[in-house]
Amino acid sequence: MSARTGAGPVEEAAPVDPDYPVTPVPLHARKSFLSLAVVLLGFTVFTPTMLAGAALGPAFAFGDLLLVILAGSLILGTYVALLGYVGARTGLTTVVMARYSFGHGGSKLASLLLGGTQIGWYGVIVGTIGDLTAEAAGWESYGAKAAIMVATSILMCATACYGYRGMYWVSAVSTPLILVLAVWVVIRSLDEVDGLSGLLDVEPTATMAIPVAITTVVGTFVSAGTQAPNWTRFGRTGSQAVWACLIGFLIGNGLMILFGAIGAITFGEGDFVLVLYNLGLVGWGVFLLFGNLWKSNADTAYAFGVAGAELFERPRKTPFVVGGSVLGTLLALTGVQNHLVDYLGLLGTFIPPLGGVIIADWFLRWRRGIPEGQATTAFDLRNLAAYALGSLAAWGSKEAEIGVPPLIGIVVAVLATVALDRSRRDRAGSAGSGRRATTGT
Numbered sequence: 001m002s003a004r005t006g007a008g009p010v011e012e013a014a015p016v017d018p019d020y021p022v023t024p025v026p027l028h029a030r031k032s033f034l035s036l037a038v039v040l041l042g043f044t045v046f047t048p049t050m051l052a053g054a055a056l057g058p059a060f061a062f063g064d065l066l067l068v069i070l071a072g073s074l075i076l077g078t079y080v081a082l083l084g085y086v087g088a089r090t091g092l093t094t095v096v097m098a099r100y101s102f103g104h105g106g107s108k109l110a111s112l113l114l115g116g117t118q119i120g121w122y123g124v125i126v127g128t129i130g131d132l133t134a135e136a137a138g139w140e141s142y143g144a145k146a147a148i149m150v151a152t153s154i155l156m157c158a159t160a161c162y163g164y165r166g167m168y169w170v171s172a173v174s175t176p177l178i179l180v181l182a183v184w185v186v187i188r189s190l191d192e193v194d195g196l197s198g199l200l201d202v203e204p205t206a207t208m209a210i211p212v213a214i215t216t217v218v219g220t221f222v223s224a225g226t227q228a229p230n231w232t233r234f235g236r237t238g239s240q241a242v243w244a245c246l247i248g249f250l251i252g253n254g255l256m257i258l259f260g261a262i263g264a265i266t267f268g269e270g271d272f273v274l275v276l277y278n279l280g281l282v283g284w285g286v287f288l289l290f291g292n293l294w295k296s297n298a299d300t301a302y303a304f305g306v307a308g309a310e311l312f313e314r315p316r317k318t319p320f321v322v323g324g325s326v327l328g329t330l331l332a333l334t335g336v337q338n339h340l341v342d343y344l345g346l347l348g349t350f351i352p353p354l355g356g357v358i359i360a361d362w363f364l365r366w367r368r369g370i371p372e373g374q375a376t377t378a379f380d381l382r383n384l385a386a387y388a389l390g391s392l393a394a395w396g397s398k399e400a401e402i403g404v405p406p407l408i409g410i411v412v413a414v415l416a417t418v419a420l421d422r423s424r425r426d427r428a429g430s431a432g433s434g435r436r437a438t439t440g441t
Contacts, residue, residue: 019163021309021317024091031234033244035168039231040248042171044221045178045256046296052220053260059208062200068210069257072217075407077250080225081242083355086362087229088241094229095310101361103377106384108311110354115307117223117347118300119324123331125297126153129290130332135277136286149332156294157325160301161318164234170295178292182259188279189266202265211404218406219348221253226355227303301325349398352406353390356413357383364421382424386416
């Protein structure tokens with residue numbers, strides 16, 4: 001793999017896969033800012049995010065809810081924007097960048113963690129479609145619900161195999177549709193409580209600790225956000241990637257959580273499917289949601305496809321898109337979508353430190369060019385230790401209910417990476433001084 005300097009990516013011969021899953025995206029394949037923003041906004045304008053919002057809504061007064069959503073979205077948006085910047089500057093996916101931070105063998109941890117969690121998300125989305133469709137049609141048969149899950153999974157898998165272009169066009173159509181549904185839910189919900197003043201007067205009907213709530217907001221897209229470089233690597237500049245990420249992950253994701261929460265607050269209901277049912281929107285909701293979920297799950301399948309290509313060191317993503325889609329569909333058939341909040345808490349704990357190490361390592365060691373030979377190193381034990389420390393800190397914070405676990409995990413991972421890199425440089429400096437002293441004698 002050729003090096004990438006801070007000035008611009010090096011042109012390469014065309015790989016087997018036109019989406020460049022394991023090689024830098026060359027200049028001629030880079031996309032416009034509008035294209036990048038459409039893809040990332042379409043990625044985060046995502047119905048299961050409304051489910052997460054619906055779980056948060058009944059637990060807080062509206063003012064407190066806004067603060068929770070803002071705090072979580074700021075953490076998520078800043079984290080993803082920094083990773084997106086690195087992706088645009090290198091032209092590499094997250095899992096390939098991990099080769100340079102964790103070593104060739106250590107990067108397999110990132111591929112397993114990121115690819116595996118995306119397979120879980122894929123199952124959540126497929127299962128959500130099955131539940132919504134069965135609710136709308138009044139079907140009680142598990143077989144009918146399962147058939148819907150399998151059929152929609154095939155369509156999403158095919159779109160992901162087509163690549164960036166397919167996801168762009170589906171996003172351009174589906175994003176306006178889901179925004180229409182979201183605004184519709186808000187308007188109807190406000191009617192139920194006699195406007196904004198009535199919404200502000202609604203008392204919480206459930207309880208949730210603020211750190212858990214913020215972690216849930218971050219967890220909605222922290223796994224996918226850690227893989228934002230999969231798309232920002234198509235950006236022409238780092239600043240384009242930053243703004244596109246902020247539009248998608250700070251604004252788009254935050255609004256979807258808020259829309260879902262408003263619907264849940266007015267009915268005191270944490271199940272978004274039942275919120276739609278109570279609003280009389282299930283039929284139209286399924287139509288509009290399907291377009292959105294189609295695009296979002298195509299992105300998800302694309303993410304575990306490129307992770308699989310890196311894990312098994314193959315130049316094509318398609319076999320891994322298909323295999324992951326099958327596994328995700330099997331998870332949906334077992335009801336993985338019914339454990340969303342617990343799953344988001346898990347993602348919000350163990351994935352942010354991974355991105356924290358990559359961000360810190362890039363600014364410390366390879367912002368002016370990829371370190372020669374680093375990708376062939378078996379394991380970078382210092383950076384793996386930094387990730388372990390960040391994950392341990394996030395897990396401890398979650399168990400003790402102290403602070404915000406995702407933020408603590410990122411900060412500890414960054415600080416550990418900086419400290420361990422300094423020890424690396426000190427040792428290299430000492431070795432160099434010793435060699436010079438020996439030569440002088």
